[in-house]
Each structure stands twice: as structure tokens, then as C-alpha cells.
Amino acid sequence: MAVEVVSRDPITFDQCWLGTQRLPEATVHASGALAQTIKAELRQTRGIRNDVEVALCILSRLRESPLWPEAETALPADGLGDEGFMVVRRGNQLLVAAEGGRGLLYGYFYLLRYFEWMTADFTVVERPAVPIRMLDHWDDLTGSVQRGYSGGSIFFRDGRVVTDLTRVRAYARLLASIGINAVAFKLTDDLSDLARLAAVFREYGIAVSLSVEFAADPSDQQVVRRWLAAAGRAYDAVPDLGGFVVHAGHPAEGANLLARALAPYGGKVFWRCSGVDGRQDWRDRRTDRARAAYDQFIPLDGRFEKNVMLVVKHGPMDFQVREPISPLLGELQETAFALELQVTQEYTGQQKDLCYLGPWWREILQFDLPGPVVAERTDAIVGISNVGDDPNWTGHKLAQSNLYAFGRLAWDPAADPISLLHEWAAATFAMDDRTRGELVSIMADSWRTYERYTAPLGVGFMVAPTTHYGPNVNGYEYSAWGTYHFADRHGVGVDRTVATGSGFTGQYPEPLASRYENPYTCPDELLLFFHHVPYDHVLQNGRTVLQHIYDTHFQGYDEVAAMIDRWKAIADRFEPAVRENITPRFEAQLANAREWRDQVNTFFYRLSGIPDAEGRLIYR
Helix, strand or coil: CCCCCCCCCCCCCCCHHHCCCEECCEEEECCCHHHHHHHHHHHHCEECCCCCEEEEEEHHHHHHCCCHHHHHHHCCCCCCCCCCEEEEEECCEEEEEECCHHHHHHHHHHHHHHHHHCCCCEEEEECCCCCEEEEECCECCCCCECCCCCCCCCCEECCEECCCCHHHHHHHHHHHHCCCCEEEEECCCCHHHHHHHHHHHHCCCCEEEEEEEEECCCCCHHHHHHHHHHHHHHHHHCCCCCEEEEEEEECCCHHHHHHHHHHHHCCEEEEECCCCCCCCCCCCCCCCHHHHHHHHHHHHCCCCCCCEEEEEECCCCCCCCCCCCCCHHHHCCCCCEEEEEECCCCCCCCCCCCCCCHHHHHHHHCCECCCCEHHHHCCEEEEECCCCCCCCCCCCHHHHHHHHHHHHHHHCCCCCHHHHHHHHHHHHCCCCHHHHHHHHHHHHCHHHHHHHHCCCCCCCCCECCCCCCCECCCCCCCECCECCCCCCCCEECCCCCCCCCCCHHHHCCCCHHHHHHCCCCCCHHHHHHHCCEECCCECCCCCEHHHHHHHHHHHHHHHHHHHHHHHHHHHHHCCHHHHHHHHHHHHHHHHHHHHHHHHHHHHHHHHHCCCCCCCCCCCC
16 A cells, blocks of 8 residues: 655745745746746736736747837847747836747746846847756655755655655746756656656756666676666656766766667766775875776767766865866866766755855856866756755755855856845845845855865865764875875875876866976965975965965954854844844854864874964964
């Protein structure tokens, strides 16, 4: 007998950035499933009295709008594409136009986001820069979430998809509003459950993919037949399935087996290529986890089926607060790849500490490889979701900004992350411009603040191994996963040079390889990732390495304390539930920053014996 599984608190949840937005009445000149979604959206959108006449129209019915001449003039020669749209305003007439329902839906959300700021005549044309913009959910069927810091799964409970999909639909709406067009989650035993989930996301133009694991011999015919059958069953249940996302897979040649199984249905294989095999020995400095993905996948470049997309972490390690760009992003030439970012804050505060990641992501997306920047080379942007069944979705209310920024940057990688923060804050909170400006200023530099009080100059993994939260300077230093700081009484850092180290710098194209190889041209913020240097090595900023470590850890703590003071000055302008969520998290962040400051500074003082030039308290 089937057991009814009901999601926890299916109705009580935050409206996020869709809770305050308003529109006047609008007419829809389109038909189809997504047009019905737009009409339903308009019915539930808060109304506003306004003399502007709004129309949403597909191009084949463009002449039903009085603005059709202006729209036809502005239409790009190559069209708008499936997801593009235009917005035209002249006087009290406003038109949103698109080639089909998907673009019209995105145009509707653009209108919802900006309408109250649209006070003059204008024309805008929007098309996404990257075709696939996906959120990957590491939810277990039990209802727990791997790398989840905001409660349990909104999809699964006790081995089944939840019965009440109200919250899943609200989530699909949030994602569509920021331009996400794909999601992935684990394979369920009951494919009718999968079909139910896919139907909800389909209402918002979002394709569903299945997350799977592959560990088998791809030449074994029984394995081949098993995956052929699995693909057939999945597409019988969901004919528009996006494909398979392989969270953990080996050997890499298994990607081609899956690709051939999916090819008849038009599906893709998204194969995560961490390259880590766990066989490193901390005693052997020639081994280097940073090299692993490149060493494994560059020899295979061009040998994958056309419907294979390699999913490449933005850095060569594992979503640390600061890493160089993965060399795979510049060196893969014949294989499609997706850039992977971590929206869930595994190593950046776990939605306890405030850490707005938009500025970091934009640096990554706009990084010169050289030649085309990362965003111009990638075929997809994939984020590991930060959502759970917490009433506000992300645990820390302000962590919603990372979900918002991920979607908006995936759509437009050149967008200004601080402008996006203003957008998010204006749509999320009912507050005056001065308060919004103060909140944005508190949040804008929080990633760099987090970097300052945690791991210095590109060193990573100084975290507690079991939780990845809070400091443990030697936590991973002797593990099979690699060694990360090699600190001794003389100096600190990992020698990854071609001349004397692991040779990792040689995986980059010129001029990056030479820039990283030389400690005097290597960017300060990455110095210890690439070089082992003495404590008195002088950085480009004029400070020694050790003094920089002391200074930034004191500075990071002080910045968190200042955040708290600034937050308390505006907190009473927010609803009680918001204050009760944010204030204790700031207080916990200050305690965490104190532990990082004191443990890291004490560790390096005890090793080096060199005091702080400013005479500040370091525990001995």
C-alpha cells in the first residue's frame, strides 16, 4: 500500500523577491501552456492603479498592439530566439514581445521586476548569454540535503516525492523569475513521481534532469543494456527530460555510454569532472589535487559524444573562498562544458555567516583566459542549490541574495553584482531608498570580509573536516585529499610551479602560466596557492606575507563587528521575523570570525615566532 507523504509546512514560506512587486492590468496576446502560466501570474500579482496599458504579445500576433511599428523596427535581424524578449514603451503604451511562450514568460518577469522604475519611453531587447542555466539539487530521497544548510528537501520525504507540490510550484516560479531554465535532482524509483515534478517545472519553462551515479565498466554489455532501458523508462515518463547529471562517475568513458543511451531522445549527459581519486600521499609533494581534473580530462578532449557536457568546477579544488580559475575552462577545445558554481555556502559560511558571492562569481565569469572570457566559452552555468524547506528557503534571509544573483548572472554574466543586490533588496523588503542603500553596503563586500578572516592568500581547507564550518588550520593537511598550506617555521604555501613544484602552473596558457609561475607577478590573493614563500616575502601591496595574515584577520573580525553595528542601526525598520532571523546569525558570525582570527594568527605566530608589527593581542 502506498504511503502518503506530506511535505512539512507546505503553505508557510517566504515570497522572497516576488512578495512586493506590483503591476497594472495587462492583456496577453498568446496561447499555449506558458501563456496560461503568465495569465495565472497576472491574476495573483498585486495590482497597481496606473494609466499605462500593458500588453504581452508573441510576434505572430504583434500587430494586435498599437506599438507594432516600434517593435518591428527594434527587432534584431537574427530574431529574439526561444528565450529572448523585447520591451517597448511609448507614452502610456507598454509592450512585451517574444517569439514564443518561454521568452514571453521571461519578459513578464522583467516587467514585474522593473515596472515601477519605468517612467519614460524606452526600448530594451534581452537575450540570455548562456543557453543552459541550471540548479543542481543534492537532495536525498530520505528528505535530507547533502551540502544543505537550510533545512530538508522541498522535493522528497521518506523515499518519495512529497504529495503536496505547492512549495515546489512556488520554487519553480522563483527560478523562472531570475531566468533559470533547468533543474536536476535524484532519480526516484517511481517514475510517476518524476513526472509529477516535471509537470510543475514545465509550467515555468524549466527542464528537469536526473542526477545519477555511474561506476561500472562501459564495455560491459549488461551495463549498456541496463542504461539503455533506464533512459527509455525515464523518457517514457518525461518526454522533455533534459538528460542525466552524473554527480560522481568513473571511468570518464562512461559518459559516452550514457550519451548514446540518451541520444535518441535528444538528452544530454552533464558529467561532473572533479578528477579526484583520493590516492594522494601528504608525504609526496609531487602529487597535487589541483592537477587532477586537467590530467584526467584534457587527454580525452574531443573523444566525447556530442551530447556530453563536462561540468567543471570554477576552481581546480573545491569551491574555496578564493581559488584560481580551473585551467580546464581555458584548455578544453573540442568538448562542450558547463561552469559549476556553488550557491550553497559549503566553504563560505554555510548560510550562517553573511557572504554575498555575486562579486566573486562575476570575477569568474569575466576572467580573461586569455581571449574569450569564461562566460563566452561556456555552454551552461550550473549552480549547486542553496534551497531547503526552511520557511525562508535559505536559512539566512540574506542568503536569498545568492540565489537571486546566480540566476541573474547566469542570464547576463556582465551584470553588475552590486546593482543586482539593489534589485534584490528593493524587491524583497518594503523599505526606503536610504535603508536599502545601507543594507546593500553591509552586504556588498561580505565575501571579501569572509575571505579576510578565514584562509589567507589562496590557502584553502583550513576548516573542520567533518563540518567544513569554522577553523581547523591543519584539518586537511595530512589527508588523502591533498595538502593545502605546507606551513613550517620558515614559510607557507604550496609550490605548484613548473620549476620546483607540482607543475600545475604549466596547465595554464600563456601569459597566465608565466604570471602564476613567478612569485613577484602572481596576484597577491593567489600567492600561497601557487608558491611556498618565506614569512618575510614582500607582497605587491608592500606588506610581508605574515603581516598580511595578521592584518587581514584582525580587519575581517572588525568588519563583522561593524556590520553588526550598522545592522542594529536599521534593524527596527524590518519586520520582526526578519530581525529575529538576521540578528542572531550576525552574532554567531562574529563569534566564528573571532575563532578564525585567533586560531589562524596564533598558529602562524607559534610557527614563525614573528610578532605582529602593530602589537595587537595574539594568543601564544
